[in-house]
Amino acid sequence: EDQVTQSPEALRLQEGESSSLNCSYTVSGLRGLFWYRQDPGKGPEFLFTLYSAGEEKEKERLKATLTKKESFLHITAPKPEDSATYLCASSGGGGNKLTFGTGTQLKVEL
């Protein structure tokens, strides 16, 4: 059974203080590793898909990387508007589902 574990559960940063969120995954035949952002009371918003180890993708202050067992979401010089829960999900095997982690709740303070 696919498993996704995210750490830390919660992270508090000062504005401009860079950090990384971790996603460890166990999946048979990875088809894709996904990152989403979720604001309170909203649905998850798609950020990135990574398909193979060594791949990197960037969007504004966010960069996602992938190894054979982990993915990292690096946040460079974060701003208060980056505060949200960040969800990681894997897709693998022959199934059509995403397996999500429980998320990292990020708060960026002035």
Added chain:
Amino acid sequence: ETGVTQSPTHLIKTRGQQVTLRCSSQSGHNTVSWYQQALGQGPQFIFQYYREEENGRGNFPPRFSGLQFPNYSSELNVNALELDDSALYLCASSEHPGTGNSPLHFGNGTRLTVT
């Protein structure tokens, strides 16, 4: 481009009742998936519909059922509601049934409370 829309946004039901949640997929998307998100948890896969047929199901009992219509919109039906069914129900659409090829785009969900 119209995104995924869900209705209603909030709903309160009594244990034992039945509920129907509705979803309109993003334009150009032919696949709809439903997820349940309990408070403080990640979304859990309920099932997926493609070409009006169920195309994969998670570990949910048969009292969770669904439909997809020719315009790709979808319904989630839950019978005999239990207290543990209280959650945010998310609908997501995509271009293809394989999630490895096409990311899911989510609506803002229906918050269901069962008392």
